Amino acid sequence: MTAYLEVDHATIEFKTRKGIYRAVQNVSIEVEQGEFVSIIGHSGCGKSTVLNLIAGLVPASSGGALLGGREISGPSPERAVVFQNHSLLPWLTCFGNVYLAVEKVFSGHQSKTQMRERTDEALALVGLTHARDKRPNEISGGMKQRVGIARALAMEPKVLLMDEPFGALDALTRANLQDSLMEIQARLKSTVVMVTHDVDEAVLLSDRIVMMTNGPAATVGQILSVDLPRPRNRLQLAEDTRYIHHRAEVLRFLHSGHGAGAIAA
Amino acid sequence: MAANLMLVKGVATSMEPKPVAKSVVAVPPPEPPARTPWADAIRGILSAVLPRVLGIIALLGLWYFAAQHSAYLPGPGKTFHSAVEVFADPFYQHGPNDQGVGWNLLASLERVAKGFGLAALIGIPLGFALGRFASLSKAASPIISLLRPVSPLAWLPIGLAIFQAANPAAIFCIFICSVWPMIINTALGVASVPQDYLNVARVLQLSEWKVFTRILLPASIPYVLTGAKLALGIAWLAIVASEMLTGGVGIGFWLWDEWNNLNMEHILIAIVVIGVVGLLMEQGMTAIANRFDYRQR
Numbered sequence: 001m002t003a004y005l006e007v008d009h010a011t012i013e014f015k016t017r018k019g020i021y022r023a024v025q026n027v028s029i030e031v032e033q034g035e036f037v038s039i040i041g042h043s044g045c046g047k048s049t050v051l052n053l054i055a056g057l058v059p060a061s062s063g064g065a066l067l068g069g070r071e072i073s074g075p076s077p078e079r080a081v082v083f084q085n086h087s088l089l090p091w092l093t094c095f096g097n098v099y100l101a102v103e104k105v106f107s108g109h110q111s112k113t114q115m116r117e118r119t120d121e122a123l124a125l126v127g128l129t130h131a132r133d134k135r136p137n138e139i140s141g142g143m144k145q146r147v148g149i150a151r152a153l154a155m156e157p158k159v160l161l162m163d164e165p166f167g168a169l170d171a172l173t174r175a176n177l178q179d180s181l182m183e184i185q186a187r188l189k190s191t192v193v194m195v196t197h198d199v200d201e202a203v204l205l206s207d208r209i210v211m212m213t214n215g216p217a218a219t220v221g222q223i224l225s226v227d228l229p230r231p232r233n234r235l236q237l238a239e240d241t242r243y244i245h246h247r248a249e250v251l252r253f254l255h256s257g258h259g260a261g262a263i264a265a
Numbered sequence: 266m267a268a269n270l271m272l273v274k275g276v277a278t279s280m281e282p283k284p285v286a287k288s289v290v291a292v293p294p295p296e297p298p299a300r301t302p303w304a305d306a307i308r309g310i311l312s313a314v315l316p317r318v319l320g321i322i323a324l325l326g327l328w329y330f331a332a333q334h335s336a337y338l339p340g341p342g343k344t345f346h347s348a349v350e351v352f353a354d355p356f357y358q359h360g361p362n363d364q365g366v367g368w369n370l371l372a373s374l375e376r377v378a379k380g381f382g383l384a385a386l387i388g389i390p391l392g393f394a395l396g397r398f399a400s401l402s403k404a405a406s407p408i409i410s411l412l413r414p415v416s417p418l419a420w421l422p423i424g425l426a427i428f429q430a431a432n433p434a435a436i437f438c439i440f441i442c443s444v445w446p447m448i449i450n451t452a453l454g455v456a457s458v459p460q461d462y463l464n465v466a467r468v469l470q471l472s473e474w475k476v477f478t479r480i481l482l483p484a485s486i487p488y489v490l491t492g493a494k495l496a497l498g499i500a501w502l503a504i505v506a507s508e509m510l511t512g513g514v515g516i517g518f519w520l521w522d523e524w525n526n527l528n529m530e531h532i533l534i535a536i537v538v539i540g541v542v543g544l545l546m547e548q549g550m551t552a553i554a555n556r557f558d559y560r561q562r
Binding site: 055057076079081083085087089090091092101135 | 461462464465467468469470471475479480483484559560
């Protein structure tokens with residue numbers, strides 16, 4: 001039986017001036033519906049490339065990706081992306097940014113009032129009702145990222161793709177947003193694929209962690225199942241032996257030379 | 266993710282960041298050293314205005330000194346008296362070749378408005394097309410590179426040949442010289458729209474029209490207006506020169522006519538008028554550009 005979301009023996013190459021650069025090679029990942037999967041690895045190992053493949057922003061040179069049994073051939077609102085640098089349009093308000101996405105997905109089968117309500121609900125979900133009419137340059141980095149999440153969730157995507165969503169934030173804001181994300185995901189049962197280089201973030205949030213070897217020709221080195229009960233609490237987990245064990249396992253992978261050379265998948 | 270946002274209504278308040286405990290003891294900020302507000306205000310005005318005033322006084326002094334040692338150059342005083350006469354009746358009309366400075370100025374502004382407007386009408390859409398489609402840009406770039414450095418006046422004979430009349434030829438000149446900065450800057454603006462915004466458009470699968478109105482247009486407006494500002498500056502430079510050649514009514518013609526009359530005071534007045542009008546146009550365009558620039562809001 002095939003998984004809900006499947007990356008199947010994908011190899012992705014880019015044409016550069018020096019010739020063909022093979023970013024990732026023979027990557028296979030399976031994600032079940034409602035599962036939270038993180039992809040972790042060193043910088044430049046092609047984690048984002050894999051995410052962009054699922055998003056449909058980058059084509060595979062061989063192999064490919066499937067969602068619900070259908071091949072992914074291009075970007076689509078059913079696979080919403082939360083970008084690392086939030087990518088909000090600076091000339092629209094928070095409401096306007098989310099509404100742009102809502103309008104795209106629901107216009108035709110919902111009235112304007114319904115779409116406005118939907119937008120307001122998405123902003124409420126991330127706790128930003130008060131910043132509804134502010135422009136992105138008037139709010140903090142953490143709030144911008146919340147708007148980015150609200151924009152993605154408002155589209156009711158089949159898969160939520162997050163590309164180092166909290167990478168540019170300070171530690172406290174990051175923790176706050178991680179907690180929010182866990183609550184939202186628990187409530188909406190969203191299927192999430194997140195790229196990160198933060199070990200704690202990966203263990204805290206994920207059901208499974210996909211560890212990638214270093215590029216070029218990066219591939220999946222190891223997959224770790226995180227069997228910690230939900231809801232998870234970061235303070236309790238800090239002393240949980242299983243948490244510490246999982247964390248150590250990821251760290252060992254990243255620092256043990258596994259990450260250094262490509263290994264056969 | 267079939268789960269739906271409607272289900273989670275009402276629980277949303279729990280998502281808001283928890284308020285941080287406020288510090289109990291309020292420490293008053295240290296008092297700045299006492300200063301009278303008047304002294305500060307006067308000092309501020311002086312430091313802003315004084316250098317400018319001194320600069321103008323230095324120029325007037327230099328002018329006065331040069332006039333003392335020249336048989337032709339009138340001094341500031343003489344020019345000022347002449348200016349009072351000229352501006353006392355700027356809208357007289359004694360036949361087609363003898364009109365007040367106001368009429369001449371309006372005629373020039375009208376030509377600039379027509380040529381500049383036409384250039385905007387054609388240059389901005391063309392710039393959008395070039396910025397959006399790389400192959401079109403490659404096709405156009407050698408043509409633009411070749412024609413852009415050509416002096417506006419070089420186009421005057423072609424304008425005269427096409428239109429068989431002086432006035433449309435002058436407008437044609439303005440059009441040609443101000444269309445390049447509009448095309449180039451608009452194309453640059455569209456081409457430099459951040460990839461992030463275009464990725465948003467791709468993920469949302471926005472239609473080409475939505476991409477244009479919601480992303481390309483607002484993102485490139487600052488560039489478009491910079492192009493318009495440059496174009497207007499060039500247009501104002503070019504109109505004076507082309508009017509000297511085409512004659513009729515216009516501030517450039519007036520200047521040349523006064524040279525034929527050997528009225529140096531009027532020539533100096535014309536130069537100041539051209540400068541002031543150019544300055545006002547630039548300031549106006551800057552104000553408009555700031556008004557429409559999303560980064561300035």
